[in-house]
Amino acid sequence: MTILNLEEQFMNRIAADEKIEPKDWMPDKYRKTLIRQIAQHAHSEIVGMLPEANYISRAPSLRRKAALLAKIQDEAGHGLYLYCAAETLGAERDTLMDELHTGKAKYSSIFNYPTLTWADMGAIGWLVDGAAILNQVPLCKCSFGPYARAMVRVCKEESFHQRQGFEILLTLCNGTAEQKQMAQDSLNRWWWPSMMMFGPNDADSPNSEYSMKTKIKRFSNDELRQRFMDATKPQADILGLTIPDPDLKWNEVTGHWDYGEINWEEFNNVVQGNGPCNKLRVKARKEAWDNGKWVREAATAYAAKREQRKSETKQVA
């Protein structure tokens, strides 16, 4: 069978909404696009733990601390589901890790912003996880089976992340004037980076066309951004907080909220490694990896010892 036939068959399967599985034939570009996207997604889960880590010991109550710990533990799990999905395509886990640690691989630029106050734990849950959920729900129907299945688990687990974040902000907004100001300040800092999470405008998104064609992606960046805008505005009203966008206004004709221009220069800067925390995040990752070396070695040694004991017992018997 020629490559042309295979490509045609592949596209027919995509058109019929069949799932592509790891051992099925797939075009190289499909495989590469998926590995890049799934790895970036996995890295985002892993790096996403870092901005929250500081607040485990600073959470204002045991209830908040337990919730934050559970959220961070979920993120580690989500990273693992995703790395495994990438591995089904032939990517090596070690290579993926190395690419993260050497700065070759990207992760969501939102995690390169600093978490300055407790309110940021609220804003991250509400906005960052909210945006992530909007991105991820359509990925549950992604054409690649293992990615879609990982997303089903992730989405199921993640809805509590957004709810606990909103509850943190709601509590602050119902508190003292200073606490409410803290919530507003946090929204001011996280709003635009959250809007940027959906990626460049459709016209400037080079990888989108192929991803849409092969049904890796089901909705465009701008479509998802608009959904986020429309969902979040009434939520901000419930909190009594103001979205920091002077151009924000209801559009009677489209039935959507019109928002102001996004600062793409800032976005590109952060993506290229010049955000406020890029170096800090990669350094923390590398340190975690290096400091965990003895644990990995101990586990390997323990496994070898157990194996040896097992074979000794067998010989005696």
Add this chain to the structure above:
Amino acid sequence: MDNRKRWPLWEVFIRGKHGLSHKHVGSLHAADADMAIENARDVYTRRQEGISIWVVESKDIAASDPKLNDAMFEPAADKVYRHPTFYDLPDELKHI
């Protein structure tokens, strides 16, 4: 030397409830089977998703070849008489 390359990949199967069969949920790396089960507990059953875990090394799974799916599965396609609805029976016939 870092020894991470030696950790094999394990496929994880979970029994959700008594009476159900184990179902594949994903995979993970671990140094041996016991640690794979412990890791699977943390990765795949954080919300009481299971009461039993199986792990098997990915390399030990033999799989059918998707390229041969036609030859493999097509023979069952034209054997409608294997299904109960194939048989014409009167409506008044009950409990059959």
